[in-house]
Amino acid sequence: MKKVIVIGAGISGLTAGIYARRSGFEVTLLEKTASPGGMITCWNRKGYTFEGGMHWLIGSTPRYEVHEIWKDTGALQANNPVHFKDPMYTLLEEDGTRLSLHRDLRELGEGPAARRLRRHVRRFEAVCLQPADVPGVRCLTPRKTNLKGVLKMIPAVLLYPWLVNISTERYLSRFKDGRVRNLLRSVVWPEYNALSFVYTLSTFTSGDSGYPAGGSLQMGRNMAGTLESLGGTIRYGTMVRCVRKTDDGRYEVQTDLGTETADAVIVSIDARTAIETLFGEPLQDRWARRLRKILHTAQCSLVSLGVRTDLSAYPETMQLLQKQPFEAASLSYDLLMVNNYARFGYAPQGCSTLTVLLRGKSFEYWKKAREDGTYKAKKQQLAQAVIRRLETFIPEIRGQVEAIDVATPATFQRYCNMHEGSYMTLWRAGDRPCRVPARFGQGLYFAGQRTSLCGGLPVAATTGRKAAMLLCKDFDTVFVER
Template sequence: MQKKVIIIGAGIAGLSAAFYSRRAGHEVTVYEQGNCPGGVSTSWIRSGFTFDGGIHWLVGSSPRLQPFHKRWLETGALQANNPVVYADPVFEFRSGDVTLRLWRDIDRLTQELIDFAPEDRKALLALRRHVKTVSIYLLDGQGINGWTKRIIGLPVFVPLFFRLQRISSRLYVERFKNPNVKEMLSSVLNLEQNALSLFGTLAGYYIGDNGFPTGGSRRLAKNMEKTVLQAGCKILYHSKVEKICIDGNHVKGVMVNGCMQPADYVIVAMDTCTALRELFDQPLQEKWARKLSKGIDSEQCSLFSLGVKKNLSYLPSTLRIHLKEPVRMAGYEYTTLWVYHYSGQDGYAPEGCSSLTVLFQGDTYDYWKKAKDDGSYLTKKQEFVQEAQKLLTAYLPEIDGCVVATDLATPVTYERYCNCYRGGYMSIWHAKQSPFNVPIKSKSVQGLRFAGMRTLMSGGLPVSVQSGYKAAKSL
């Protein structure tokens, strides 16, 4: 029977939940506080340059990684207008005179690193072995052969899984003796994530996944929005949900602009942590909710973007620049710059120009929030921009004198536009922590569902799209 479903948030999780709820025959309305789809996975235009503040690699971009790929196709996220690019090397690591490359092929990667640092041979061979083991379990079934491999591999995989889950990536990389190999592997992803996340990522590259859909975050989100609208859902922008209305143990609807909007089901597809803190009159009486409402460790970044009047397409599309000395900015010590450029991709920059982004990854929320509260936010942003530009120019002298536009999005920016807890955009899956975080279906309130990045560690786009699907299926 057709039910009335309200979805809070038109991020990737909300769009996915909308599409699948509609496909199940329900009447669907999405309320989004902002003015566009995509949530934190978005891009914006400044002085003719597009700055992408979301996707860098998409898990499930390849059909080899199911069920995520299926979700991206079904929701219209991946279409003919955004073919996936699989950059190889994934990134180039630079440290002084040293250049190392993160190849997708684990054999090539480890061989080059062994040639460079024979002292790490043993550890690198183990890394190769483990990436190959993990990759068997990422791959789609691959018929009888694939399943046989999985079953035979279980005695190796199970203990490996728990070993990697028990240590942080930071601790894992400590085993490498060569400082450059250590730094390069440290810059694959956030070091606070457990080592399983690191291996999952390397295995994803190895099996030919983790690509970048051309057009980036905005095109992918727009594709999903179009699919959702064509399916017959309503999306209402500039519509912030103020409260979830609950009567006894039944959800009744949501409050938007002071008006009650009735529904049989409400799917919370905004940051669950914020929702628990802001949208319930009475705290949700579930153990996980009491825990999550206290806060959660998240990945955060200050995204510094530059419009450069120069064609930089000769540079690798992703660089990890290891700094000679750590630099303290916004109260955080940075050792490596994550630099992305979009030359060669249409729509990112005017002819002959390049759009660059630099990810300053780290928890700087308190610094920016304090600045916001005491009125020094804009001045501090300007200082950060100047310092960041000077720093980047020291390592990429070719941009000197060519920068015509700059922009900075801080965790406070992400919080303001997307209402995400402390400006975080995915959770940190710490060592020894359970991967499960938020149940899709509330046990205490009938009709209440949850989707989005917090549902499964460590979050990110695949978790959002898959949890939207699961929330819709549970109606």
Template sequence: MPDDDGCDWTVRPDRRGADDEPRVIVIGAGVAGMSTGCYARMSGMRTRIFEKHVLPGGCCTAWARDGYIFDYCIEWLIGTAPGNEAHRIWRELGALDGKSLTHFDMFNRVTDEDGRSVTFYNDPERLERHLLEISPADAELIRSFCRDLRRFIAIELYPFLTAPALRTVRERAETVRTVLPAFRLFWRTAATPMHAFADRFQDPLLRRAFRNIFFQDPEGFPLLPYLFNMAAAHHRNAGFPQGGSLGLARSIEERYTALGGSIAYRSRVARILVENDRAIGVELGNGRRYYADHVISACDGHTTVYSLLGGRYTGPRIDRLYDELRSSPGALFPAVVSAFAGVDGDLGSGHAHSTTYLLSAEDAARLPGALQRSLVVQLRSHYSDGFAPPGKSVIHCTYFSDFAYWKQLRATDRRAYWARKREVAAFVRSFLARLWPGIDERIELIDVASPATTKRYTGNLDGSILAWKAFSDADDVAARLVGRDRMRLPGLSGFSMAGQWVGLGGLIRAASTGRFVTQYLCAEWDMPFTAWESTVREPWRRERLGRLPQLDRASRREGSGG
């Protein structure tokens, strides 16, 4: 029976006409899944996306409560400035259609227990003056960092358009021309751990602050990503789009459906159908089967390999990722606890949009499952309009947390689980009152999402939002999955993987995997890969977010979300 896209997906591939457009099923309507759908549609394939949730976006999402919108994902978005490959991808996906963009002069501020602060300005001149005022004794190291930042500002390298194995000689030569003059800079900053660099500062605040430029210390990162992202922010290429995370997802969803693609929500894929070592379709949780010429999984990697495919198609790289590196310290990006505060009134001026507060041992002990002694406070109302009712504000507080701690609590003692979440809410309320005396009386609600919440809503392994950590051993293995293995699993045809579990974390990386996997498929089927930018320019409106869910109905009773 034909679906709403005019295609009967219940017909097996061997029973269709030879002149029918090739059909592709995509599992997951996150950014990677919808990107895959968009590029496949532009290249002449029929597509259908199956998504278990009621919203698109995966981790790139938001939820609502009492008129507040709690924007969960984007802190900065690479590709907000015209003239680079990252921006082109977002334009092809319609992600920025009709939207204003917010840019900040600083990346983050770090404040210690005594109230001393470091502001990481994106302008190297301003940053250098500021750091020298804090610690003249560290002049040599400060000037070295700012000198490298200037060098990165002079380089723009965003290799997101062509899949690694398909890059032409000309494309490779252009990359070499960009990289070669700065090879020593790339090599040195990639080989220098931020911890080792920061420990060279004499000033104790700078030693701690540099580790937290990315809000919290990702541990194991070298200098390179810090300089790269601050340089992007200097170019206004790391801004915040109007509508936020769910707004980005909704815009890509609109682009995809306008191209003729369809999404089935509340449709959990239970397994991938395989015959003679070839994927031929999917079976949903309700038993219904849908068939296609190719299946692409853009959902959690572990679920894909070991649940949907039953662990039958692995190899040395897959085994290393999910057996050896999964439990290796520093391979998987940490899970996060989020606490959103809805505040009656304005927060006033003079506050940074994002501040990492370094906590005393006593304060840190009050945060359940905390992995570091810090709390990030972001004034989300300063990022974009529409996140709070008129005259009100939203604050987002986060910290890295232990997934196993929350998983065990939720599984074995639900009362204790809710009690720990109430402790998070109580700490956030009291901590914000120190920053804004009297604000505790204006806080109307606090919604808390734990790592177990992330796992429950997205299926992500160990509640990790960003999957494998860049610049780790997992980075090298994942790069081979994309380049050498062409995003395929050994011994299985008719199947590919996309998303952060093969392309690593970050929204632009997730979006680019949708482009890459489609290019590989076009090459296999001898079809031309085609892509063009969206021409929609209608101004963005908050109403386009649609109806937003709450995390959990119990949130009103318990005072915190799912």
């Protein structure tokens, strides 16, 4: 049996490992942290569970083909039934006024901008991320090209060049009502290109993109369980330091705990980190130089709160419209995005958990705070400032916050080794993608969200599957999906 080492037990590494194991390889995943799932995770504080990862999962329904990967890998099971929230987002003002974005966009009214948006979104409802077969791979259950599906995508493809070259902000400027613009800004950052915005919105309107109740960590655990039940191994607390090709064409993987050899290696950690740290010298291949040059990271901080009050009467995802911009960590916010998990049982009886997502580049700010010893104090200041703002919109929380946790881009970098602590790649108007090679020589593969714009769980899963297929191709093995 050929041995493959997968570096990282995030969603891409777990996916690659499961398919490789099913296809008959001996599989070992080496993971630096103590749990599976990587960036999608949860943690507990004082009896509260804080959701630190996904808010919605493309492929929650069979409508998107990536759903098959979630099923093959056991990511979605009876213990994490998908919840389809509606409304998706609610804009909340201090006086209590609300405006909601529902899955049915008819509620946006009949103005020309709303009509145009509905038209565009309808076109994109036919687009699905296809986990296609790699040419030349012998598959146990080969996929037939869905010609009808491909033809249905043509209207969206025709819009692609235009949408990819304008920003979401500009696209939304057609909406005259500032409140509607602010509400729609919840979907993706305004700096993202309009393609990301329209595509993401279409996954909501088509009835997909739900949230697996039970949380991110449960999904990672489900996948880890699948791998282990197939006979794969995950070694937690194992930091990989270096990958080296040996004279006999095999690979030597050096970890903090020793050295292992394998016939093949799948690198599923952030490719931007890997090119600097994993191969002895920083890689100087053309694609690696380009990746360094053009990559724009999407960063966020997450303030999680456990409150002694039942907030189930409040919407699940709120955008709090600020009268005065909220200044924090060198950034300024007109809107504060709050996820309310009151209905998910992540808190003791009668209590609730909230997470406040502060999007924007603050890695340098937090890195410096770490270096000058002010990190902890600054995190506390941020949490207190967030709580004060929240109290004006949700008065019930006043004096009721009993658990606080702040994760910054510096946390994400320390925890998952993400470049600049970023959780995705920012795909701005006009940005050209830099593709990381899925195969980097015989027996060495890249997977993971950084290998393709703009990241996220479907990219992690599809690139993990692709790495396993390329492995099968190189070792002349049949690719087995289920």
